[in-house]
Amino acid sequence: MEDCIRLEYDVDGENFASAGNASESVKRTLKQLGVSPEFVRKVAIAMYEGEINMVIHAHGGKALAEIYPDHIGIYLKDSGPGIADVDLAMKAGYSTATENIRSLGFGAGMGLPNMKKYSDEMTIETAVGVGTTVYLRVNF
Amino acid sequence: MEVTLKTVVLDSEKCIGCITCMRRCPTEAIRIENGKAKILYDKCINCGECVRSCKGGAKRPVYDSFDLVSSYKYKIALPSPSLFGQFNNLDDPNYVLEGLLALGFDEVFEVGLAAELVTDCTRRLMQKNTLPRPVISTACPAVAELIMLRFQELADHLLPVYAPAKIAAKLAKKQAVARGIPADDIGIFFISPCPAKVYSLHREEVSNEKYISGVLSQSDIYFRLVEKMNKIQNPRKLCKCGYSGIGWGSSGGESNSLGLGNYIHCSGTRNVLGLLREMSDGKLEGVEFVEMNMCPGGCVGGVLNVENPFIARNKMRQICDKLRIPPATMEEYGLDESFFLWDKAPEPSTAFQLDPDRFAAMRKLVQVEELLKKLPGIDCGACGAPTCRCHAEDVVMSGGQPHCVKLEGGQA
Numbered sequence: 001m002e003d004c005i006r007l008e009y010d011v012d013g014e015n016f017a018s019a020g021n022a023s024e025s026v027k028r029t030l031k032q033l034g035v036s037p038e039f040v041r042k043v044a045i046a047m048y049e050g051e052i053n054m055v056i057h058a059h060g061g062k063a064l065a066e067i068y069p070d071h072i073g074i075y076l077k078d079s080g081p082g083i084a085d086v087d088l089a090m091k092a093g094y095s096t097a098t099e100n101i102r103s104l105g106f107g108a109g110m111g112l113p114n115m116k117k118y119s120d121e122m123t124i125e126t127a128v129g130v131g132t133t134v135y136l137r138v139n140f
Numbered sequence: 141m142e143v144t145l146k147t148v149v150l151d152s153e154k155c156i157g158c159i160t161c162m163r164r165c166p167t168e169a170i171r172i173e174n175g176k177a178k179i180l181y182d183k184c185i186n187c188g189e190c191v192r193s194c195k196g197g198a199k200r201p202v203y204d205s206f207d208l209v210s211s212y213k214y215k216i217a218l219p220s221p222s223l224f225g226q227f228n229n230l231d232d233p234n235y236v237l238e239g240l241l242a243l244g245f246d247e248v249f250e251v252g253l254a255a256e257l258v259t260d261c262t263r264r265l266m267q268k269n270t271l272p273r274p275v276i277s278t279a280c281p282a283v284a285e286l287i288m289l290r291f292q293e294l295a296d297h298l299l300p301v302y303a304p305a306k307i308a309a310k311l312a313k314k315q316a317v318a319r320g321i322p323a324d325d326i327g328i329f330f331i332s333p334c335p336a337k338v339y340s341l342h343r344e345e346v347s348n349e350k351y352i353s354g355v356l357s358q359s360d361i362y363f364r365l366v367e368k369m370n371k372i373q374n375p376r377k378l379c380k381c382g383y384s385g386i387g388w389g390s391s392g393g394e395s396n397s398l399g400l401g402n403y404i405h406c407s408g409t410r411n412v413l414g415l416l417r418e419m420s421d422g423k424l425e426g427v428e429f430v431e432m433n434m435c436p437g438g439c440v441g442g443v444l445n446v447e448n449p450f451i452a453r454n455k456m457r458q459i460c461d462k463l464r465i466p467p468a469t470m471e472e473y474g475l476d477e478s479f480f481l482w483d484k485a486p487e488p489s490t491a492f493q494l495d496p497d498r499f500a501a502m503r504k505l506v507q508v509e510e511l512l513k514k515l516p517g518i519d520c521g522a523c524g525a526p527t528c529r530c531h532a533e534d535v536v537m538s539g540g541q542p543h544c545v546k547l548e549g550g551q552a
Contacts, residue, residue: 031493032501034498
């Protein structure tokens with residue numbers, strides 16, 4: 001067999017309601033594999049935040065989950081505007097979301113900080129005008 | 141007595157093998173095999189949705205026979221709050237209590253009264269601030285089962301107190317024994333609005349000290365009770381339960397009685413599943429308490445009721461408005477928190493795991509994903525599983541072959 005299970009998802013950029021579908025599916029998979037609830041919870045929250053970020057800032061993108069026996073790696077890849085100042089974006093409460101999006105209850109500036117908080121490793125590759133790829137790793 | 145471990149059984153003569161119940165089942169616990177609906181009991185949470193949706197009445201809820209009551213010398217009835225919403229033109233709940241006594245019970249202990257005590261205990265536990273927020277109500281046993289089956293990551297949010305029916309039984313027994321009635325003579329019968337409560341009380345029977353002797357059905361007792369109630373004039377003032385306890389019979393009653401500002405209540409299988417998903421994604425920040433009921437409208441929507449849930453809820457509200465009895469407190473009944481707290485936490489279910497071994501589970505999952513690519517993904521149900529994914533999982537788990545009308549039709 002392969003050394004890991006790969007699951008791929010399209011994240012629809014126009015739809016807040018469907019954001020979370022990818023993390024929902026990954027969550028279901030992890031439960032079927034018997035991954036303990038505390039880790040499922042971490043993955044769910046971190047990945048959901050990542051999906052929402054792609055919807056808010058980048059008109060959607062792709063989510064890829066690689067499940068290994070001892071950890072999960074999640075790649076959230078978009079072709080959005082990129083992040084100009086990563087350190088600033090990592091600050092709790094900082095957000096470039098529009099008023100419109102804030103009025104929907106999103107864009108509180110907690111997306112990236114929460115993704116870091118609930119993962120064991122996080123890397124961001126970004127270029128302005130090209131896009132962003134966030135890698136999240138959660139160990140089981 | 142015999143312990144029932146199934147709450148819903150199939151009348152296979154009436155089952156025509158349609159896929160209605162299979163589609164509605166919130167835990168994918170039904171398959172159609174050889175033209176008949178089959179319940180996978182390890183995935184069943186006893187919610188009663190299949191009973192509700194079966195057009196032919198083929199799904200039969202299991203409960204104890206009323207005849208069992210007469211085998212005890214001292215009989216105590218535990219009516220649930222929702223029972224009071226089942227009668228036309230009922231303006232005084234005391235008719236129901238008198239009716240139950242006329243049916244042969246020696247004593248009636250209202251579950252609504254126990255519910256008020258559970259409210260008092262919950263409020264105290266929440267003030268201590270040690271329970272993770274939001275606290276999730278455990279009054280609906282089907283919701284608690286669903287969490288242990290599909291949302292184990294939320295298990296530490298469950299309110300660790302027994303549901304009102306069990307508390308009512310414990311307290312009724314304690315009081316009866318204190319009055320000198322021999323424990324062996326006491327038969328305590330909960331009159332249930334739903335199969336989930338029948339099941340959960342029967343199961344607790346196995347592991348805990350015996351409080352409940354049997355669980356009756358509201359619909360089974362209804363006509364016997366109405367007959368007795370019609371003969372009653374000027375009932376005594378027996379009712380001890382107030383508006384707060386009666387309110388527990390419909391969705392929102394429990395959370396309302398806690399006097400919290402930031403709470404959510406919701407009911408109905410799809411709504412409950414939706415809210416659990418949101419909670420699992422960490423989206424309910426700031427919410428103190430969540431009350432969920434699998435039945436639409438709360439316990440009044442249970443499949444062992446007679447009246448339409450929304451009509452029943454209105455009737456209960458009319459009764460509540462007249463009841464001026466303040467909520468019962470733990471002091472009044474000389475109780476402390478230990479009387480309410482679980483003896484042990486519920487065990488998580490592994491029914492949805494593909495294999496206890498992680499590597500084996502991963503191998504099976506790869507097979508499921510491969511098979512899914514071949515299936516049409518239209519979830520038509522013709523194969524006897526509710527979704528293509530479910531069918532793929534069944535095939536991988538059983539080592540059989542997929543059978544799909546769409547695929548076979550395409551090949552022909």
